[in-house]
Amino acid sequence: MDVSTLTSRGGPRTGREARGAATEGAARAGLSARGVIYLLVGALALQIAFGDGHRQADRGGALAEISGKPFGAVVLWALAVGLVGMALWRLSEAVFGAGGPEGRKATKRLSSAGRFVFYAFVASSVLLFAVGSRGGGGGGNSDKQSKDMTAKVLQMPGGQWIVGLAGIGIAAAGVWIGVRAVMRKYHDKLKLGQMSRRARQAVDITGVGGGAARGLVFAAAGVFAVRAAVEYEPDKAKGLDDTLRSFAHTPAGPWLLVCVAAGFVLFGLFSFAMARWRKV
Secondary structure, X not given: OOHHHHHHOOXXXXXXXXXXXHHHHHHHHXXXXXXXXXXXXXXXXXXXXXXXXXXXXXXXXXXXXXXXOOOHHHHHHHHHHHHHHHHXXXXXXXXXXXXXXXXXXXXXXHHHHHHHHHHHHHHHHHHHHHOOOOOOOOOOOHHHHHXXXXXXXXXXXXXXXXXXXXXXXXXXXXXXXXXXXXXXXXXHHEOHHXXXXXXXXXXXXXXXXXHHHHHHHXXXXXXXXXXXXXXXXXXXXXXHHHHHHHHHHOOOOHHHHHXXXXXXXHHHHHHHHHHXXXXX
């Protein structure tokens, strides 16, 4: 019997097919986990905008919110597993190359490697929180972590330059994220042929609105880091929670924070759409 026929009809899979199936499952689980976190952070930021200043609108606050709910521990472990999947997906892209004609380029592999490091850190912080180590990265305050890290780097030789360049890089990444979202560059990564017209419209609303809000927050955080470097004051650096709160102190008042928080909720929904229709 032809082995290729066996494989195509549900017989033994080749190593490449098995790896591809595992990678796809990891990617979709990771995107779903990302969606949950962004939804919760956006919801917490909305509560802050409407007067509940005791909430912590960052990953730690989102995890604390989950842990206080029925079956919270189960959800935390599910998120941790999903984020581990996200990290492994990016690692697979760095090692074997991503899909598409340009997926094996060095720049694409390097980008995937950077994302692997980021999601490995996020996954480890959620795992620490899930096992009860709430003093770790997952349950810590992002603002304190940002200030402490900035203070340590500023004390190093050339520390001001390092913090300043990092801030410029973060701000530039924010602009890049926002512009790509507005230009709907994510279309290249979606299985548009499998989506109805209404689904595409919904994805565009969440993708553009969510990506623009996410880019704005990154850009603001980068500006605060540059300010900390220029003024040599670590306290000028801000984590996600303080960055979000800063929008409420603009001339637009809390309504700008409402818009950004709503954008985070949209990005959470967009992440679910990516989990469903993204090409992997």
